[in-house]
Amino acid sequence: MINWQANVLPKQFNHRLNGFKKQINPPLILTCGFIVLIVLGTGLLLLPVASVQSLSFMQAFFTAASAVTVTGLVVVDTGTVLTTFGQSVVMVLIQIGGIGFMTLAVISFLTMGKNLGLKQRLLASQAFDTSDLNGVIHIAKCVVLYSLIIESIAFLLLFINWIDKYSVTQAAYQSLFYTISAFNNAGFALHSDSLIAFKGDAATNFIISGLFIVGGIGFTVLIDIYQQRRWSKLSTNTQLVLIATAIINSCAFLLIFLFESSNPATLASLPFDEQILAAWFQAVTPRTAGFNTLAISELTADSTLLTLLLMIIGGGSVSTASGIKIGTFIILLLAMYSYLRHKPQVTVFNRQLSDKLVIKALSVLVLYLFTVFLSIMVISKIEQASLLDITFETISALSTVGLSRDFTGSLSTPSQVVIILLMLIGRVGPLTFAYCFTKPKLQTLKFPETSIQIG
Template sequence: MINWQANVYPKQFSGVKCRKRQKINPPLVLTIGFIVLIMLGTGLLMLPMASTQPISWLDALFTATSAVTVTGLVVIDTGTDLTVFGQSVVMLLIQIGGIGFMTVAVISILSLGKTLGLQQRLLASRAFDTNDLTSVIKVAKYVLVYSLVIESVAFCLLFISWFDDYGALKSAYHSLFYTISAFNNAGFALSGDSLSAFKGDITVNVVITALFIIGGLGFTVLIDIYKQKRWSLLSTNTRLVLIATLVLNCIAFILIFFFEHANPTTLAPLSTSEQILTAWFQAVTPRTAGFNTLPIDGLSQDSTLLTMLLMVIGGGSVSTASGIKLGTFVILILAMRSYLKQQTTVTVFNRQLSDKLVIKALSVMILYLFIAFTSIMIITKLEQGSLLDITFEAISALSTVGLSRGITGDLSAPSQLIIILLMLIGRVGPLTFAYCFARQHSQPLTYPTTSIQIG
């Protein structure tokens, strides 16, 4: 793992210019980078040409934050309150926020014919979650190319599907907007009811869900699949993410169909084929996609609780998704299994996980829960709404999902500011955000072991 506050850098490093040695805190720099991007987006959305009617600075800030953090929570109607210019700003912010502004920064530096210094590589390596400083340029290129290729294919499929209904120009624009929004797990839509009008459209359901599932796997997983091409050669992380994604999606689909098939406000009025498509869409969207084809406030309590659990889990690391991340969730499950079996190590696929990795996963979970419950308590004190609605909103924001039970626009200014902060924390990651304020302390001494009763 990279020393994020390192004072000592290698004297020689292939392809890296070692300049003045100084402290660097990548988590803080990354967080500031997101904040700067949000401020720029807010300024652009405040321009008269960005909206059909004047919007407040808070609405602009909320929208820009939601776009940069690829959340999808909205306080204004993207399709009617924003002009084409304003919607284009949202698309640009989603794209940069989804693939990561460090990817854009690295590609921009290279396109200008410049080289990356050591500090720049340290920042990029933190963003890409890799310890190999020599690979950051390749990873950035892979991320950009994969994003453009996948989005191009999806754009063509959606364009063909919508051509007869919308015509060439409108079909192209809608296809571009929804492709970028879906692949980056943003959930922004040009209609107030999201994609509810397409609940029976096979092409739209398959393409949109494929986009946010692929985007939520993680770029390191996609790179590994491209390079290895054989299951036996894939890394442990890749195999774990693929299996866990499949299992979670299938379980969620079965449960949503079972919970909602008789619900008159959701699946009951639909045909069998529409029920299957809609249940599938609703099952896979909570893991940070943000689109919906069912009214979220019409879901049964069973489905609502399941949706919140899926939002907490989120997608893969180094992806366009957030949450505690799929790897974190699986590691905690494996750790619990090992303890119940009275095993001294945590293993997966005949590989042993380090104690440090297990502690990191536990830290992410505890930080997430602490931030979530603290924000829920504060918002509950500020608002008079339902505890279920507020909890759902807070988790959706922290997991950068974008699903809502309809209270976003009704929240007071202080509560909206809390949601904005939650979206930012969710995008950079609770642990990364905590590292912005934490100081590293060496522990040269070892102490006698002791025991504390638990369980």
């Protein structure tokens, strides 16, 4: 595979690449792409055939935005208000939003027999978070192929499991909808109580949770696993994501079980085997699936706080999940550890992380927290609601999780606009969204160092 990074490119090509970067703003184009999808989805959902009762513009706009950003927050009940056509529109928007419209664009170009030019490769590289302009085609193909394979397997498993509960047609339709929604970490459900009715169904719990865990670890990780197939050959990023996912999920499961085992509104009233299933599902869904088998508003304060933390962390990069991402969380922990141990560099697995990478991770966290607190203040001025409900809704939207404390439906129009903006920022990424309004500026001068007191 050819490496197109700037330090190995011919000067003539390098100059051309820099010229294209000045002409276009890839983050802005990516963001506008999601906005166009939202507008198109809104138009389709406003059609009379899309719902059993006429949707207002804001209801259709909010639903389309939630689907494209694979969030799952809803202001109308998907299963009862939307018709089969409307639900199908939501499914398509979820699928495109999950794998990314840039992936779809690349595949469409290839299908029509067209070659990707430098501008198209540059845009795709931004979407896939890679500097390898030649590898974007391979990544796009793998994203589509892996999605189809994983979703097909899960669809068959769900269909077999639900064939006794529904008619053949209904079992197939339900399996398709939940497969797409789960793998893309959307959290849209055809039941008004999400998956609470299935909290004792082991197969449903593990198939759905397996889907959004796999979808949330990142396509680059899946590609690396398939290509290398041995732990020792996996990249540092893949190893860290897999280890962190296992640790976070395991700790979250134990803590949720501990916090809720004496809560009669959640686990205490269930048989032990259902307690295990419900605790597991509720532990892994905040990263950023949006389904729930326990009533979110009935969780203890400890579980609610843990859920907020899990929503902030989110899933892997180049995945169907959002949040600050696992990689960012790991880098911040490693940087803190290195500083406490007075290490001159941040290292992991005998590899050194660049200062630029650490600063990028810190920037993502700062932008995320700034956006959260600003949004909380705005919504608090608009809504007469508890600070916990507002905070939970805000973080759920920005992390594109979709969990709610039964608060979404009561939001006023201005608050819905704020939530829609948060979902969009969360899907494209706070840092990418910030790049829409900034231009790169090369620093040619080196200034003398100074010191500011911190800590």
